[in-house]
Amino acid sequence: MEYLSNILFVIVLIAGIGFFARNVKRLSRNIKLGKDVDVSDNTSQRWKNMAKIALGQSKMVVRPIAGFLHIIVYVGFIIINVEVIEIILDGILGTHRLFAPLSVVYDVLIGSFEILAILVIVAVTIFWMRRNVIRIKRFMKPEMAGWPKEDGNLILYIELVLMTLFLTMNGADYQLQQMGAAHYIEAGSFPVSQFIAPLFEGMSISSLVLVERTAWWIHIVGILCFLNYLYYSKHLHILLAFPNTYYGKLVPKGQFKNSDAVTAEVKLMMDPSADPFAAPAEDAEEPAKFGASDVTDLSWVQLLNSYTCTECGRCTDECPANQTGKKLSPRKIMMDTRDRLTEVGKNIDANNGKFVDDGKQLLDGYISREELWACTTCNACVEACPVSIDPLSIIMDMRQYLVMEQSAAPTDLNNMMGNIENNGAPWPFNQMDRLNWAKEE
């Protein structure tokens, strides 16, 4: 029976990691439903962007308060992972404070974890207040009702509980160390939890061990649960922010991609020697659909974007259309894309790996035309996003679908396009009058 807890621990660990691996597989399968794009260029610039934006949090600090608090939680998360490694090894080997022989280094480590833990508790509390008491405008938008709001709060609660457990565990441990309990070697320094220790004054060693073990177990099981919660949550950004910033747009923001399918058609039309009635070549691909009406028409980078979105709403906050009360919210565009993609993924899972038409699509089913036409393509959302998401590219792809596949542009725009076609200007003026200004007084 001696190894019962080790065995139990290994089982819990494998289950937790196994479940997570299954979800990661689903995630990557879903992302790969997107169209292929070549993003193999400029690797050094891409690494730099990832280091700066994801690792260095450079875009977070554009908003100093949220940025500062976020950095605390983020650093806390990274550093505490070192502690998690120790916990896992202890769990498997049945040891206690395996890294203790690092002596002074260990003291510093544990000390800094504790300080970060308390800072995280403070930061998370402020975050919670911003969402629930101060009710910052961008968290109150319509797309945030229901699950997104609960999700945001849940993450904060979980973080709070995990940090509290960590400190409780240390507090009890500290007390046990003082009492010279067997197995509880004197190691580490406890600048924060030593203040919890007095709560345990007068408790017997066995009940203290019970407190310490309980906190330890809930802490590590909690972390495993949290890991698995990611897949269902906007918290996925803690992982995806890295690849997402790596694959982020490198060309000037104003440069929209030129559709190759269209270039091929235009070449054909402009080439006097091309025979428009020629039979398509044998190996010709089936005619491309222009633009996007559903998630599978988008590129995998755009789909990765949608899973990376943290629903922070910085994009929506800066969007001129949203600021002036229009329906468009770039955050909603990203959330809709992700929700539809999840739906498509579930459909595939339920139908033995094949998508069965469900009569729904991203366009109209999730994103309305009114939203799409409200965009001024100003790139404020792209600039604002702290994790290099490009909501505008999805808006543009969907507009292309509306115009080129459905001829469903607003009448005014159709007139404008007619003018360009006929007069070479968006207004109904004759091209021959283009130089009149030079002669006018």
Added chain:
Amino acid sequence: MANELKVPTMAELFAAGQKPEVLFWVGCAGSFDDRAKKITKAFVQLLNRANVSFAVLGTEESCTGDPAKRSGNEFLFQMQAVTNIEVMNAYGINKIVTACPHCFNTIKNEYPGLGGHYEVVHHTQFLKTLFDDKRITLEGGQFKGKRITYHDPCYLGRANNVYEAPRELIRKLDAELIEMKSCKEKGLCCGAGGAQMFKEPEKGDKDINIERTEQAMETKPEIIAAGCPFCNTMMTDGVKNKEKEGAIAVMDIAELIASAGDL
């Protein structure tokens, strides 16, 4: 107007066996819109004054396709682009200057993928080099001490990171440049981009140009400077809407320089 404008066309120069230093891409607004035509003329005055060898395409110029592309008509955009590129390549054009950030962005960023490779500069960048090379100079002038706020056009600023050239020109006027609360990277759109210029806005609480004009008015400006004919229209409409057209002028930077230089 003191002097008659000298506006050579590419076709004329080509016939005479000459090639200009730079092509001035006028754009649709600059050619046809009454307000924007004034900007075009002011810029040409400056080009004339600095003895820049330039030409326009005139009747051979066509819409760059920007509004078509931003409204989703990639097909029409590429037809326009390919036609324009053919014309420009036939003249062997290397360098283009334009007063329209939409033309600037499209030709600079999207034409290369379709075979049009040019060095493209915005007129504020071009004017700045004219100052740097002492081809134009300014001393004091009528804008000394005036409160001027500058509205960043999205397609010049955020889209292409051109923030400094226009501001430097304003400083040359000895004017007081006051920034709006959203400026540079965080500049608010005027509401015209993405082909919105050519349609009614979607339902909302207010129009974007009004919001932007209000931000501009918070700086208590005497002049709102712009570097885009579309922004100019939107801000002018905003100022009219606020019935402030008597107190606040909306002017392009080329116009500011031209009138400061008393051309």
